[in-house]
Amino acid sequence: SPGLPTSFNIDDEKTLYVVSGLTSDSLNRDLFAFLYVRGDYARKIDTKILNSKGFEGHPFFVGNKLYFTKEVNKNWDIYSSDFIDGKWSQIVPVSELNTKDDEGFYSEYGNKSFFSRRTNGIFNIYSTNNNSNSKGTPYLLGRDYNSEYNDISPILFDNSLYLSSDRPGGCGEYDLYKFDFCNSVTLNGNVLSEFENVPLKGTVELYSRDSILIKSYIIPDNSHFQFKLNPNHYYYLVYKNDCYRTDRKSHV
Numbered sequence: 001s002p003g004l005p006t007s008f009n010i011d012d013e014k015t016l017y018v019v020s021g022l023t024s025d026s027l028n029r030d031l032f033a034f035l036y037v038r039g040d041y042a043r044k045i046d047t048k049i050l051n052s053k054g055f056e057g058h059p060f061f062v063g064n065k066l067y068f069t070k071e072v073n074k075n076w077d078i079y080s081s082d083f084i085d086g087k088w089s090q091i092v093p094v095s096e097l098n099t100k101d102d103e104g105f106y107s108e109y110g111n112k113s114f115f116s117r118r119t120n121g122i123f124n125i126y127s128t129n130n131n132s133n134s135k136g137t138p139y140l141l142g143r144d145y146n147s148e149y150n151d152i153s154p155i156l157f158d159n160s161l162y163l164s165s166d167r168p169g170g171c172g173e174y175d176l177y178k179f180d181f182c183n184s185v186t187l188n189g190n191v192l193s194e195f196e197n198v199p200l201k202g203t204v205e206l207y208s209r210d211s212i213l214i215k216s217y218i219i220p221d222n223s224h225f226q227f228k229l230n231p232n233h234y235y236y237l238v239y240k241n242d243c244y245r246t247d248r249k250s251h252v
Helices: none
Strands: 006-009 014-022 029-037 040-045 056-062 065-072 075-084 102-109 112-119 122-129 151-157 160-165 175-180 185-190 202-208 213-219 224-229 235-240 248-251
Touching: 006 056, 014 056, 014 065, 029 056, 056 102, 065 102, 102 151, 112 151, 122 151, 213 224
Parallel strands: 075 102
Antiparallel strands: 006 014, 014 029, 029 040, 056 065, 065 075, 102 112, 112 122, 151 160, 160 175, 185 224, 202 213, 202 235, 235 248
């Protein structure tokens, strides 16, 4: 499977699309990039630096960084390249994920990466918990998601993990499956003061990552608050109290 097309919004008018397709003179697959302006095709973008005589596929943009699968010495690894000022940066292997086995089908959502690794002839799905500077140690997802057959192309969206698998019970060679990834989350907190005898009664507001107010919670005298959250989302808290001139914000 070469993977689906992926896109990156360069600005309000320009969008870059990358897709894996057959080359004109062989059965190998290369990456092809196309620039669209205000929804209309503009021109093809050079991708020679991304491609080789082997397989290139499974493109996935995270911001302006393109992740993709590259075949090197008959082995699949995950590589990346940044698209900056109309050009691709030098490709680099994602060393935190690659091993002597085959890795491919990269995707990312929030602070999690997903990919498939082939061991003993079978692809299984792995994940990492990332921070702002690096990717975490890959771990094998459990049997709630993986099977004894090939499981590839993992994509997390909202709270659902989508994947393709050739496990028994489907309608064709590879079928799509959807799983709930996380249980619901309840955030419990308390407002504390570093000073004594400060009234803590006030309001805590829950905001989305895009600064959209979701819910307000009026804090009673015991300063406790509670929100039910959707997993795999970013939220902000804003605390308001008439005794303070500024809001206290935190990231959850």
